[in-house]
Each structure stands twice: as C-alpha cells, then as structure tokens.
Amino acid sequence: MKNPEFTGFSRRTLIQGSVVAGTAGLMLTRPQPASAAAADFAEVTPLWPAPQTAESPAITPPLAALVLNKAGFGPRPGDIAAFNALGGDDAARLAAWVDQQLNPTGSDPAVEDRLAALLLSSEPADQAAYDTIDKTAEQLWTDHARSSDWQTRNRPVWQMERLTLLRGAYSQWQLREVLYDFWFNHFNVFGREFPTSGMMPEYDRQMRQHLFGNFADMLTANAKTASMLYYLDNYANTWPHPNENYAREVLELHTLGAIENYYGPVDPGTVGNNSKGQRAGYTEIDVFQFARALTGWAVSDTTDGSPDTGAFIFRPNRHYNFSDGPIEVMDVTINSPGGGESDVTDVLDYLAGHYGTARFIAWKLCTRLIGDNPSEAIVSSTADEFYNRRFDNDQLKEVYRHVLLSSEFQTAWGDKVKRPIETLVRAMRAADVDFTIRLDDNVSNAVFGRLDDTGQYPFGYEPPTGYPDEREMWQGSGALIMSWRAITYMLRQSSLVNLAEQTNTGIPAVNDRTPDNIVDFWMDRALGYALENAVRDRIVQFITDQLSGAAGSPINTDTTNTGSSSTYQRIIRAVVGLILMSPDALRR
Template sequence: PPTTPTPTTPTTPPATPTPPPPGSTTPGTGTPPGTNAPGLPTPWALHLASRFGYGMTPGLNAAMHAAGGPDRWFEQQLSPASVPDAAADAMQGWWASIDADHTTIWQRDRDGVESGWSAMANYARWCLARRIHSQRQVLEVMTEFWENHLHVPVQDDGVFTHRAPYGKLLRSHALGRFDQMLVAAITHPAMGISLDNASSTKRAPNENLGRELLELHTVGRGSYTEDHVKSSARILTGYRVDTWRTWNAWYDTASHWTGPVQVMGFAHPNADADGRPVAEAYLTYLAHHPLTAARIARKLAVRFVSDQPSEQLVADLAAVYLAHGTAIDPVLRALVAHPEFRAAVGAKVRTPTDDVVATYRALGAQLHQPTGSSSAANAILWQSQAIGQSPFAWGRPDGQPQDNRSWSSATRVLASFQFHYSVAGRWWPKLDVTYREPIAWVPTPGMRFDALVDHLCTQLLGTNAPQRLVTAACQATGTRADEAITSTHAIVLWKMPMLLTTLLDSPDHLHR
C-alpha cells in the first residue's frame, strides 16, 4: 500500500490547548463529560455491540432501539434469517469465485483468470466486507469464531478449490448444533485437503486429521492415546479428493479401513466398506463428550469474556451445551446472561481484523463493488495484514489466538495507528469507497471544540467524551477547548484526520 501523505500544516504555531476544568459540562449539551446523554447507547448496549458485533454505530444503536432494546436485538440476531441484510447480500457477486464450484475455480486458475491465491484473498475480503456492513452481526461474529475453531488456513496448498464453500458451510451451522457442524466440517473436502485426509487410505492411513480432530476440535490433549489416534485416522479413511486433476470429492469404499476401532469410549466393529455411518457416529460421540463441551465453553469464554475466564463460567457454559444437545444458541444466551460477561467491559483487545472492521464502521465508510486492485473492498485485506493478521491466514491448524497478549505488541499498536490515520484522512484507499467529508463531522458550525470532540465520541465510540480524550484532542490538534469550529477552521480544513485518529487510537476504540 502507498504511504500516507503528510497533510499540509499551518505556518503559524497552534494555540496552546486549554481543556475545560474537570467536572464542567460539555458546552451545548449540559452534560458532564463521561456521562450518557439521552439517545446514546447504554453501557450494556455498547458491551453487546463490542463482543457480539464489530462495534457500535449510530445505525446499530437505532436497530437496538427498534428491536426493543439490546437484549431483544440479541435474541433477534440468533435467528439471522429474520434480519434483512440487503447490503451484505449484494456483496455476493463482488468477487466471481465466492459462488463458483471447485471445477470453475480450478479452471480459472489454470486459465490465468484468477489464481488460487487470489481466490482465497477474495474470500477473505468478502468476509471482511460482510462484517463491516452486515445487519447480522452475531452471525458474522460466530462464523468467524467457528472458522477459527475448525480452522482451514486459506493458504494451505490446494484448499482454494473448496475453501469458500467450506466457510459458507460453517456459516450455515454457526448458530445451529455443533454435532452437525462437526460432521459436516470434518468430512468436507477442504478439511481433508488441509490435513491430508483426502489422500488417506486403508493401506496408509494418514493421522493428521484424526489427531487434530481430537487435540484441537474436540476433547483436547491428555484424554486419548496414540492407539486412539490410529483408530481415529482409520475411521476417517474413504473421504477422497482427486487433487491437482479434477478436484472432485467422493467417498471411496475401497480406501476405507475396516476392522474394530476404539477411541476413548467409542467402540465399533467397523465391518462395512462404507464407513460413513461409523464416521458420523464417531464425530457425534466426540461432539457430545464432556471434554469437548468444556473445550468449546472455554474458547467461547476467552473470545467473548476474558483471557482468564473462571472455571465456574466454563463449567456453567459446558453444562448448558450438554443439556441442549450441543445447540449453540442456548450457550450464547447463557454466556450473555452470566455476571462474568457483564463485568468484563473493555477487557479484550481488538484483533487486527476486528480493528479494521470496527474502524470502517466507526467512520461510516461505505464500500462499493471493487473495480480494481486498489478498490477499498480489496485494500481492506492489505490493511488487515499490515496490522498483523488477515482472515483465516493463521498458518497452523489451531486458528489464530484470541488472547490480548498476542495482539498487544508495540509493532501492532503502531500499525493500527498508521491504519487509523490513513483511513481517517481518506488518503488510502480512495477508490470505490465513500467517506464522510470533514465538514460533515461538524453538526453545528461555530460550536466549541470540546463540544465537537464530545459529538465525535458519540459517533465513533458510542459515548460522551471522557475528559482525558478532550485533553488528548486539544493537545493532538493544538486547539483550545473553547475555540469555535467554523467551516474555515483548521480542524475542518486539514486537522480532522488527526482529531479522528486521536479517538481511534485510544483504548476506548482498541479495546472491546
């Protein structure tokens, strides 16, 4: 990506900032900085939007009010088909490979129309664009969660032919039942290609998928033996893919290993050459295992609550998971209702992809169908990579980490600062995107600067400006708190990017 240009600076030194005294009211509002004004999202609404959405926006606040409050909004979100989503649906045709079958994707690669690498990049872009504009925020968040749990790296050799359908498969199960999702995911060609099950046969069973199924996707380490891994691999033989020729997937009875198998408490004679019923029974057994329940409960708690969730929270969520036959939405309801979730406001750091999506949402930037490689809907992938990680590009099969430490390095923070400044300044990307003009951020020309900062906080962060952000904005832009911001003021003419960036660089935005 091009470097961010340096904006023109004034030739005269800025005035010394003089923020209002602590406890004073925000001019024009009668509201002390840091308190909620009528019409703003409640703290509970902000918390839900930051954990089960990609950040609060005025539009999301309106949707919560229209639903009857944040709790009713959340309940509606658990039935995504009931939520109209025209903007996100329109993106389906932005990249040709999103809906193409494996034959078409392979042919496009061979013809030089769209390489497999490009097809995977475009799938990642589609996911990012949906997260920015979709009204089905909970579905987007949970799809990302499951794609990281049942992770198939988009850069794995050969997966490009089946990876987008795999992602859409997980999307269809994201708020359904884990047992059904697990069966569909583990037997999918993309998973088979990624972990070598596509070439596993009865003569040479490959243990990669059989092992990762146990270690990563279900019960976890320490609960099975090496003999169990061998049986796990044998059960999964037969799911083949004709790699590097047609990429057709089929079940090959001649490749299925037959004979007695045992994995933990699951035992089966496995005498039939068609081992699909055995595989389904085995995967269902794993999905319903208490250790799987605890593992999924902990991963949900780490993503949505805190890096160190209590054992009681994990046990509570696991119990709900088992009591409801691996159904996902009851677990999410229990998580949201748990006191530990409600007490975890601001306890999580946004991942690089979270930051890109939340920033575009906060700025109200509108993506349009891409017409070139520099179009915003394409550039968002490079921006995500520059901060530290793009969707589903984590190279190992365990999925990208969700803890704060992994995304809190100085390098990552500085990369986020650069990204915020580039987008807030409307410097890059410029193509096929609509940004708000600087003057559009000023609701009342002539208003005081501290009132403008407060207004911007309500737009970008969903809350009134705390005094520390007013002070930071004064210092960053060299503006007095009591200055009148007219259409010809330096804030509107050249300093708006710095003002917006100051708010986006704050912990208020970088945490969720």
C-alpha cells in the same frame, strides 16, 4: 514417540517461525517491511503507548456500546439509539437484541445492495468483483482449484477476503459475523494453498449453514470439505499407510482439546470416567485408532478412476481392513469391516456429544465473548447447556443465548483488545465509511496491503490453531502501528468518507466548533460513550496545539470549508483516528 505405523507429522510441528513474540508482546506472521511510507504517519502521531497489562479500564461503557463492541464489530451511527429503543430497561433491550441476532433472516440488504450495485456497473472489473462467491463446489473445483493459472486459482479466496470485511462493516447481523470469525478460527484452514484458495466460497457456505444449528452436524460437514481434507492431509490417509494429522487435530482442536482431556502416551485402560460416565479423555493410542477409522475418506480427484469433481468420497479399498483387530476410540468400538464411512461418523458423533468437548468449546466461547479469564461458573454452566442440548437442532443458538444473557457478559469489559481486523472494521462502522470493498480496486487493495502488515489477514493464518484471541498477543506496538496506518489511509480517502459533512444533524454548528465540542461529538459518534477525562483532554489539547487556539474557543481555521483537503477535514480525520486508537477504545 509416534507410532512407526503412521506417516506424517502434526502440521503444527512443521510450521516454525510463523508467530514471533517480541518483548512488547507483538505477534506477527511475517517480518515487517522496512520501507513503510512516511506519508501514512503524517497526519496522526500516537499520543500514548499501547496498554501493556490487563489493568481494569478507567470506564465501563453503557450496555448498548458494550454489547455492540463485544458481540459485534462496533456501532454504526444510529445503532446505539436502535438498541436502546428495544425495551424499557437494559435486561429487556439485551434480550430483544440477542433474539433478533440469533434469528437472522435470509436477507442482509446493506451487503446485498452493495454487491448488486457492482453488477450494474459498466466497468468489466467491477462486474467480476464477486463473480465466484455463488459458484457451486464443483464449479469452484473445476474453474479455479484445478486451474493452472495462479490468479484464477486464487481469485475465490481474494474475493472472500474482501467479502468477509464487507460483511463485518455493513451486515445488520453482527453477531453472525462475530460467530463466523470464531468458528472459522476453530476449524482454521490456510487460504493460500491448494485447494482452499479455489474452494473458499464453499468452505464459507458450509460453515455459515451450521452456525446456529447442531455442533455434530457442523463437525461432520467440515470433515467432508475438500479444504479440510487436504489441509490436514486426510486425503492421503490410506491403509496400510495411515496419516494421523487430521485425527490428531480433531481431538486436540476441534472437539476435546489438549488441556483437560489429553492423557498422553498411556494405556487407555488406565483413564477413568468423567461425571457423565464417559471415558475422561483420550490418549495417543486413541489418536492412532481414530486415524485408522479415517482411512479412505478422501476427495474425488481421478484417483482410482473417480470423477474429478472435488466432492467428498469414501474409498473402501483404502480403508482399514481390521487385520490388526477392531477400531477402538475411547468408548467407541468397531469390531468388523462393513461400516466404512460410518466408522468415522460414529466417532465424530461420540466426540461431539462428549462432555469434554462441551467444556472445551464452552471455554473458547466464553473467552471470545466475555474475556480471557472467564470464571469457572460461566464455563461450567455453558458446558452444561452445550451438553444437555447435544441432540437439539438449535443447540448452538441456545448456547450463544446462554452466554450473551449471562451477568458476566453484561459486566465484563476491557479484559480483551480488538485485533487488527476488528479494529479496521470497527473504524469503518464508526466513520460510516461508504466503501464497497472489492477485488480489482486500488483503494481496496491498498487497505488490504496495510492490513496484511498488521499480522492478521482474513484466512491468512497457517497453523491449524487459528488466529490467537488472547489480549497479550495483539497489544504490542507493531500490530497497533500497522492498524493505525490502515485506518489513517482509509480516513484519508475522500471518495470513501467526508467526516465533516456526512451527518447533517448533531454536528457542531460553525460557531460551536471548539476543540471540546468536536471531541465530545466524535466520542459519542464513533464510540457511543465518553473516554476518560485524561484521554479526552489530551485529544482536545492535540487540536489546540495544532491550531494554536484555546480549548473553549472556536478553532482557528475556516470551519465553513469542509472539503476533503481543508484544514478542518484533516483535523477531524486526526481526531477520529485518535479516538478510535486510544487505549480504552481498543478494549472489548
């Protein structure tokens, strides 16, 4: 039962049908279009079904490939060799790589050079391709969020969608991009509604600012963004008509979680303490009390005569007046008015430092970086690291280090599958695609259209839980087929990639371009390891069947003609697609 004093329901109760589970495990956010272009399936037809269970993989890749696929989006050509050059053994290499990735410099040349090149273009559309990403929060609010033109309102989020994939594909700081994805889903907002569509560059900046810092700082900064204040209705949380949406999700999703630490509609006095002497969990009354504390937290938007800037503002005249007694949220008691904004920050700091929050976030991080069923030992040790460093400025950095250097991270493989965005970005990296994804570009928009059909789209998940991360959510046939379409379309664009000619060294010489040699070369090039023999042999047989040749003989076509429309190039595109979409290659 909800307290009748409170208005509004949890956002999750209002969103039905946004995720549908099919019998094959398919998870989609919208119905699939019936008019899929047959041409997208013309070059590559899947040779195997999707893996449907979490059975042990046939192979475990070498550490370099394992790390780059789990703590990054996958290797680009040269990445495996660069990793292996970091030390004399696997332990030294991993430690050196983790240290590099945990200390990213301010520069990211591969991304920055691509953005800078657009500014030198003579095409007006290119000059405007990323014109919103560096605007201040107030500029975004004024120029875009408040605009009456829908294209102007949405231009910032459209650009950030593309920049997110661009960073994943080309950034040297791969761990940062993986962690950004993790935290965005932890603090999920829906990108296609007011004001988030116009404010997304600012939401992105504040999150990245705290990725390697202190969780309490990240939590408080997020609570003050216009995007979150509107998304979970706290802008409308006023006394004497409070709205509990944001208070509930902070407790259920952002800090303590709703599994171990939620006690339901019971007397808070009946809840015992945890091992740290803190109240063991929260109740419905704590939710209502926290909502009271949050009254008056809002956005400066002309209400009460405030300037229309979109900045965080505290409205004392709309804050709880203590007429019904103190605010009591678990172990925090606020007895009298006057604190105002600190009524909330005191609670947020308490929640950030609670051992239940440490447990919940440790479990989520281990689930993301290790597997869907991390052991109690690694979750507990990670929670202890999180809790013991709760006052440190580099708290999160050291928590990541703890997970990445654990034996479980180094040995676990295949318990998870790549989601569609990860599959597409991994393909871009493996094929070394030369593709500056941008707005107002037909190829970019076509790739994004196909990505939209997979059920995963940047900033496109409406419920506050963020996109699911568990294996069973993404291994259905629909998500795989639509991911295949996106990759196939991308590989067919001759302006993006010439798979036959982009590497002058190592590619089989003309007389050695047998089906066996081609498959072995591209497994090493695209994955950094060899697939199991049964899968490898099926890809070899695919080439043989296409050309009516023999596996040990040069393929029966002109392999000196490697142009984009040549038979050889079409074969290579098919082979790369088959390798990247094989069941083992989709594991992480």
